[in-house]
Amino acid sequence: MITCRAITKVFAMGTAKLEALRGVDIAIEAGEFISIMGPSGSGKSTLMNIIGCLDTPTAGTYLLDGREVAGMTFDQLAEARNRKIGFVFQNFNLLPYASAYENIELPMLFNGKSARQRRQRVEELLAQVGLADWRRHRPSELSGGQQQRIAIARALANDPPVILADEPTGNLDSASGEEIMALFNGLWRQGRTLVMVTHDPKIAAHSQRTVKLLDGRVVA
Amino acid sequence: MIAAFLVNFLRDLRRQPLRTVLTLSGVVWGTFSVAVLIAFGASVHRMQIKRAHGMGQNLVIAWPSRTTMPYGGFLKGHVVRLSAEDVEALPSRVSGIRRISPEFILPRRIRFGRQELNNSVRGVNPAFAVMRNTIPQTGRFIDPSDLERRRRVCFIGNTLAQDLFRGDTAVGRDIFIEGVPFIVVGVMKEKQQNSNYSGQRDEHCAFIPWTTFSALYGEKYVSNFLFQPEDPAGSKPLIRDLRRLLGRRLGFDPRDEDALFIWDVTELEQKFIAFFAAFTIFLGVIGSFTLLVGGVGVASIMLVVVEERTREIGVKLAVGAKRRTILRQFFAEAQALILFGGGIGFLLASLAVAATSRIKAVTDSVGTPVIDPVVSVSTVAVLLLIGTVSGLMPARRAAAVDPIQALRK
Numbered sequence A: 001m002i003t004c005r006a007i008t009k010v011f012a013m014g015t016a017k018l019e020a021l022r023g024v025d026i027a028i029e030a031g032e033f034i035s036i037m038g039p040s041g042s043g044k045s046t047l048m049n050i051i052g053c054l055d056t057p058t059a060g061t062y063l064l065d066g067r068e069v070a071g072m073t074f075d076q077l078a079e080a081r082n083r084k085i086g087f088v089f090q091n092f093n094l095l096p097y098a099s100a101y102e103n104i105e106l107p108m109l110f111n112g113k114s115a116r117q118r119r120q121r122v123e124e125l126l127a128q129v130g131l132a133d134w135r136r137h138r139p140s141e142l143s144g145g146q147q148q149r150i151a152i153a154r155a156l157a158n159d160p161p162v163i164l165a166d167e168p169t170g171n172l173d174s175a176s177g178e179e180i181m182a183l184f185n186g187l188w189r190q191g192r193t194l195v196m197v198t199h200d201p202k203i204a205a206h207s208q209r210t211v212k213l214l215d216g217r218v219v220a
Numbered sequence B: 001m002i003a004a005f006l007v008n009f010l011r012d013l014r015r016q017p018l019r020t021v022l023t024l025s026g027v028v029w030g031t032f033s034v035a036v037l038i039a040f041g042a043s044v045h046r047m048q049i050k051r052a053h054g055m056g057q058n059l060v061i062a063w064p065s066r067t068t069m070p071y072g073g074f075l076k077g078h079v080v081r082l083s084a085e086d087v088e089a090l091p092s093r094v095s096g097i098r099r100i101s102p103e104f105i106l107p108r109r110i111r112f113g114r115q116e117l118n119n120s121v122r123g124v125n126p127a128f129a130v131m132r133n134t135i136p137q138t139g140r141f142i143d144p145s146d147l148e149r150r151r152r153v154c155f156i157g158n159t160l161a162q163d164l165f166r167g168d169t170a171v172g173r174d175i176f177i178e179g180v181p182f183i184v185v186g187v188m189k190e191k192q193q194n195s196n197y198s199g200q201r202d203e204h205c206a207f208i209p210w211t212t213f214s215a216l217y218g219e220k221y222v223s224n225f226l227f228q229p230e231d232p233a234g235s236k237p238l239i240r241d242l243r244r245l246l247g248r249r250l251g252f253d254p255r256d257e258d259a260l261f262i263w264d265v266t267e268l269e270q271k272f273i274a275f276f277a278a279f280t281i282f283l284g285v286i287g288s289f290t291l292l293v294g295g296v297g298v299a300s301i302m303l304v305v306v307e308e309r310t311r312e313i314g315v316k317l318a319v320g321a322k323r324r325t326i327l328r329q330f331f332a333e334a335q336a337l338i339l340f341g342g343g344i345g346f347l348l349a350s351l352a353v354a355a356t357s358r359i360k361a362v363t364d365s366v367g368t369p370v371i372d373p374v375v376s377v378s379t380v381a382v383l384l385l386i387g388t389v390s391g392l393m394p395a396r397r398a399a400a401v402d403p404i405q406a407l408r409k
């Protein structure tokens, strides 16, 4: 499903160069549930952004579902983000002025789904994350856990095969964190591929295996 | 897709009322002030032209007088006199005269029933009406057969008609001028007359055929004559030719300006045209600046909007919006806001103009302002351009960044 070979990412910081990733090889099968761990600054987010087509590697190859991502245009990347991948952020990244319903609907506004299809899907997802009664609320009126569940529903809107989550429980208390993990477990059981970054070994324990990053390299 | 786009668009507008209102008010103010400014400016212009034409258009008036230089054996002080026949023969002797009329003027007692006034009576020919804009409200002006048959008919000014008939129909009635009955054939339409010469303003006058005037009052020589040059801009050489010809025939030096005193109203009109060209340019400049200020307002709001919406752009990009979708959204938002704001601006301007048009004091001094559709359309077009460019540039920049960078904001 996801194959990374010798991925490097170099950030130019003025004159200095910062190597965030120094040759990362990773292969993730369809249906796997992987967690990525490592100390702060080890390049976890950088790697996730590349896998999520939000960013492109400086060098190396990345095959998503058998397709080379490195040469894709901006719009092709957008399409991959729209259909192949659902991304869940640590800080949710919901539109503050839109309701829960509208936030979930957002990805479907960019690929020509009919109004009826959209409504049906949003209702389904609201039920799935258990927030059907909160559809009209704005993010600021929801708890962190509820916001993250809306964000997960949004990630699922176009039914993508891959779900990526960068510290999805990082901003949540442990009870909310467990709810989120229950949701993720359900998604994995439906057959989706899950990749999750976390600092918390208890959270990582939900996954099938853990990849450790250190200084931009995979260790063990 | 379009429906989804509209959903997105309307939602974003509705969700941010403050921003929407700010942008709108800039556009509303810009279009309103330009439309009102131009409407009033153009109205003042029209009003002044109308007033200037109240006395006549492309007009030259000449008064035969006394010589102030000796000429051809005459001492100075010799009286220059010209008959009406001589006047009417002038176009065949000097080229470049389009139409001409002799004019006799005397104050006369004018009576109808118990009303009696002492007003100016002017003996003229039919060409007078065109030159002096004495347009009939009812009936007609004096015609060539009146002139030929020395009919006792008169065309009267609107105020004179009011004074004599008190609102009753005047046309067809007999009035007495110095005790002699005249049939009223027409009443002048009210006009704004800025300037005048010899006798009362046209609204108080009675106009009769000069042939009748001559015969009844024993006047052979005209008080003055008036003519229109073929070419309004070329009155100077025509006047020179005229002085030369008449000087030879009547015995005065062509350089003796007082012998034949001439008021070239076309000259005034040329100056007037030049003045109003300047006035229009002035208005245009003021209007452009107003528009620019409005445009800068719109532009700065667009800039702020894009700045504060970078995160939103980031989120949309992250969930799969294409670059052109984002751009189209900003584009459409700017345009819809400007069109809507422009519409409101013009509505308000029309209301303002309609309201002021009802106040007599306003219409008397500045005329009746009308919103110019060309100005309206071009104002909105300019704002559209400014708004679109100013909105699109930062939007392009925002949509060009990686979603990650936009999300960092």
Ligand SMILES: Nc1ncnc2c1ncn2[C@@H]1O[C@H](COP(=O)(O)OP(=O)(O)OP(=O)(O)O)[C@@H](O)[C@H]1O
Residues within 6 Å of the ligand: A011, A012, A013, A018, A019, A020, A038, A039, A040, A041, A042, A043, A044, A045, A046, A047
């Ligand atoms: N856009 C960027 N420009 C410059 N440097 C960056 C950028 N993004 C990340 N970095 C740097 O790259 C390195 C890896 O960052 P990254 O965010 O991937 O770490 P991380 O493992 O996710 O850390 P954390 O656990 O704190 O989230 C860090 O040193 C970071 O400062």
Ligand SMILES: [Mg+2]
Residues within 6 Å of the ligand: A044, A045, A046, A166
């Ligand atoms: Mg990170």
